[in-house]
Structure formats: structure tokens, C-alpha cells
Amino acid sequence: MKNIVLIGMPGAGKSTIGVVLAKILGYQFIDSDLLIQRQEGKVLHELIEEHGIEGFLSIEEQVNRDIHVTHSVIATGGSVVYREPAMESLGKEGVIVYIQLSYENIKARVGDLDKRGVVIHNGCTLLDLYKERCPLYEKYADVTVNVDSMTIEGAIAKVRTAVQEALEGEV
Template sequence: MSKANKDNIILIGMPGCGKSTVGVVLAKHMGYRFIDSDLLIQEREHRLLSEIIEQEGLDRFDQIEEEVNASIEAEHAVIATGGSVVYGPKAMEHLRNIGTVVYLKLSYEEIADRLGDLTARGVSVREGQTLRDLYDERIPLYEKYAHVVIDAEHQWLRDTVKVIRQRLEQL
């Protein structure tokens, strides 16, 4: 693996935590490329995330998501992942090898306030599973895979970007 590949920044976290929004601004500030892995999935499958989940089921969606994320090759890129990327160990191992994984952490209450209809958003949620269940299930995975944890609670976008840059410079 070349040193350049380690220059990527991979954003993980719950749906609604701001991965895509923060990612675009962070990429602009750093002169990096921006990649949204959810969009890569939709391009590959020629369907919306919600359509893939509805037509194929969650297990197949998780497989597709892992395949796409495990195949990302980039240099000097900010990569915003889907919230369920942490269910794919191969994808997470690959992402950790090509860059620094940054977990954008928000409280359950803040996530609940930000999210609307989970199904319409293409959120990978099992039947009968609540947002609270999903949050409690994923938090340990985000913490496990993250190189850096950023508390984005009650922060302006520009402040979150600034904190990420400062933390990355300290590595």
C-alpha cells in the first residue's frame, strides 16, 4: 500500500449525522476529492437505496454495500459512507487500510430530531427494529472501527470541519 492511499479520510456514523455535508466541505477545505459511497451503490445498481432494500432485502443490500465499499480505490479523497457500512467487516478493513476513519458522533436525541422517515431515506433497518435499537446496535461498531471520534453535538458545520482537520494534524 502506498503512503498516498493513507491520505483518505473516511467518515462513518449514524444516518443524519452529517457525513455527506461535512464531507463535501472538508474536501473543499483540503483540496480533496469527495466520494459518497451511497451514490456509488446507486450508480452501480441503477436504483435508489430504498429500492434496493425493498426489492432485494436487507441482507442483499448489506452485501452490495460491502462489495462497493471494499472496492473503493482513491487517493486524497474524503469518503462519506452509509450508516450501515460498519456491518461489513471486509469493507471496514479495506477503508481502515486506505485512510483514517473518522466517526461523527451525535446523541440519540439529536439523530432522532434530524431523521425523518427511515424507510424513505434508505436506512438499513430490520422489521420491528426502532431507531433506538439501531443506534444502540451501531454505536459500538462505529467506536470499534474509528481511528478518530469527533463529537459533533451542537456544533456548526464549519466547527466540525475545523475540529476534524485539527485532530487529523495531530495523528
């Protein structure tokens, strides 16, 4: 089976869903934000401060392009969709699943954007970011799974079913 690549807004639950889904499927779990931090030796918000947004996006693109695994659930950073080469590479190796959540739910979950290491231009709000990114998530997704008002267990089951249906359609 191909990899499962989770994309979506910060706070959508990509890592939480990814860890449990990997356990259920017997897959490896990879968090690309953690790969970036390990490679660079700094946390995300420090990298954004040090390299600026474009510099950070270049690092993120390189790390995601360099992920070559099988039987893995990969949780990506929310900004991965800004770089097409990264998305093309991830798409060749897996089914891309957009974990979709309403703006209201994202806002309730996210907390401090700066400490979280979110790529956001000065003066932009979370709503601006949401409106900018959602069309990109939709563009790259093979499967979109809306998890509004769902428990974590319900979200995981819905993602698993959607991925299985997508893979059956490829055969």
C-alpha cells in the same frame, strides 16, 4: 495524505461535513451511497426492498471494498460497519473518523427512515439502531469526533484538527 473515511449514524452529517472538508483540503469527495445507486441504477430504499437487508449489505460491502482512491474524503452509509471486509479495506486506505452525535440530535435530523434507505430490521426503532451501531462505529474508528451542539463550520474544523493530529501521530 491518506483518505479520510467518515462513518456514523444517518443524519450525523457525514456527507455535509465531507463535501466541505474535501473542498478545504483540495481533496475529491466520494459518497459511497451514491456509488451504490449509480452502480445498481436504483435508490437505496428500492435496493433494500428488492434485495432485502442482507442482499443490500452485500452490495454495500462490494462497493466500499472497491473504492481505491487517494486524497479523498469518503462519506459512507451508516450500515457499512456491519461488514468487516469493507471496513478493513477502507481502513487500509484512510483514517476512519466516527462522526458522533447524541441520539436526540440524530432523531431530530433523520426524518423518514424508509425513504432515506436505512438498513433497519422490521420492528426496530431508531433508538435500537443507535444502540446497535454505536459500538461498531467506536470499534472501527481511528478518531472519534463528537459534533453535538456544533455549527457545520465548527464540526468541520474539529474533524480537520482531529484528522491532522491522528496523521501526525503515525509519522
